[in-house]
Amino acid sequence: MANFAKRMDNIKASDIRQLLKIIGQPGIISFAGGLPAPELFPVEDFKAALDAMMEENGRVAMQYGATEGWAPLRKQIVERLEKKNNIHTDPAHILLTAGSQQGLDFMGKLFLDPGDVVVVESPSYLGAINAFKQYECSFVEVPTDEHGMIMSELDRILATTERVKLIYVIPDFQNPSGRTWPLERRKAFIDIINKYGVVAIEDNPYGDLRFKGEYLPALKSMDPKENIVYFGTFSKILSPGVRIGWTVANELITEKLNLIAQAAVLQTSTLTAMAVSKYLDMFDIDEHVSKILPVYKHRCGLMIKTMQECFPECVKFTDPDGGLFTWVELPEYVNSRELAARCLEKGVAVVPGDGFFPNGENKHCFRMNYSNATDEQLILGVHRLNETIREFLK
């Protein structure tokens, strides 16, 4: 019998990844994953980019490359960060990662000793919680309202909590809540982390997927002290299958993340990094994103409208301005894990909410995704959910 490391006591199967195995079954309508709509992938264009890249540079693509990642792609990322996010950086501060998930693992490895504290929004991204748990940390959850993290609560927590090593936040269309922080909270956040000198991860996988409301600046764009480590990714705007994300950090942190990447994986795929780079050269990714937005806007709107029409009044849900998710809150006596199990029997999959609370107290919420469903599925799925919810109400 193998004698595993102590950290394995903390590592459990992701509810989402487990659900993904079930929801392939016929007849199941899935609101569980965070999958982009595959019919919107620019398959022909990406195929052309792969083709041109292999034609011009196939040997380089198939060979080992530098740990920090394909230099032309890091330069293109810097240019796009400047243009889209007003973030000024340079390629030396960029590390390519195999999706942002790998950046989470690397940041946990870089900062967390057992017993260290990670401060997160309540709720927060389940995958980030699982990544940090590998390093035997504990979590402090900052209360949130409809505008995201409550900054006075963050200030109080940082003033009174020892061993806080990292703060992890998603200010835009948060996973799972769909909420977005207004400008004044962003400014307050920067002031607070600078006051305490704590490093914060700004995870921004959905920022480009704003389909209503006004642009809000990234935390990283107002971070002269460089306490923010910014995560970007091509997963939601181009393709998750290529596994290309990136970190933007100060010189010292970037150097350390590079050392970790060397030891953990040597490098990301030369081939997919070069293909993404070629795609960006040959095509206008913003034009591609502009085709995604109306579809997600429509699907989100249809899901929200259908819930508004049929859900009982005691059920609350967010109306996001972008991203992939809405968050449903039931009366406190409803156990969302039991509800989700019953939903599966009825042919609709949602992710029970407790996994998004690292300390697990909150049982009466669930997460819904609208990006990867047809109109019919959105309406029928919400109706199935509605029936199931009503079974659970007193």
Place this chain on the structure above:
Amino acid sequence: MANFAKRMDNIKASDIRQLLKIIGQPGIISFAGGLPAPELFPVEDFKAALDAMMEENGRVAMQYGATEGWAPLRKQIVERLEKKNNIHTDPAHILLTAGSQQGLDFMGKLFLDPGDVVVVESPSYLGAINAFKQYECSFVEVPTDEHGMIMSELDRILATTERVKLIYVIPDFQNPSGRTWPLERRKAFIDIINKYGVVAIEDNPYGDLRFKGEYLPALKSMDPKENIVYFGTFSKILSPGVRIGWTVANELITEKLNLIAQAAVLQTSTLTAMAVSKYLDMFDIDEHVSKILPVYKHRCGLMIKTMQECFPECVKFTDPDGGLFTWVELPEYVNSRELAARCLEKGVAVVPGDGFFPNGENKHCFRMNYSNATDEQLILGVHRLNETIREFLK
């Protein structure tokens, strides 16, 4: 100033990865990397496979996939393990990894608490040492001779050492020594690890690259108790740039490795896994490997012959039957780090040997790679080395 985790005290830049940055400079002949010969990459065939795969299945390739990896590729790997290595397993026991380096990271995460012991050959692969060091383990080195690990020494160490969690070995054309274990040592190894019930990693990136001598069975092919975790990779037989390797392990370990992969990276690239799968469908990879072998045999032979002709008699080196490396031993008073620095000034790069000894006592060896150099470079590089070595001899 960031407050990093304690483990970061152990994580230093890889000599090899640092050297790779320098050796791109014109005029430098590099024997430092472990790079396959890029002129042998089947660029046209792999391009055709990418093309056909994207044509048939582009949406799936660009989407998220299962953590364990593209099922058809895992099936193809199982079939090839059966045919080439007499290893009987099934796809449920395979996890795709982003190269074997990621498997090393995952195994360290799965087994190692701070202070646990990893037993390795002396010398051992620098990248494995660096991967395990992230988990704050200590190392015990098993003495080796020209036939690899000395099994009586392994037995003695396991009998007298507490907290041994893992044994890490490369029985075929070892990195860095180029040595191969004979059959009786393989059998003895299995008996010993079964006696102590210790899990061992058999890392076999070079097994298919045998260019002389007789086939020897993988440890995993004589492992009914399933104490071996076998690592394979496409890096040396097809392309390192795709970052596709795999682990073969018993059910429990595979389940745990899957959980770690979920938390650390979600999954390997769907796109590159599907491209490799399509390549294996469309082309005969063994025919491709059969084109690599005579080239590496020639390059290895030329390097060895040139060293035999010019090196002083006190300098010893291995004559490998396959793989990518030969290992040079100098008189004990020579410091190979100083030698390697002087070599760089003379325009030839080698990897100083001390990084391959986790406890760092051994300073008088270095590693040489022959797979990625022309005949002229092989001869000129060895002559430059010879001149430099003679400067260091008393």
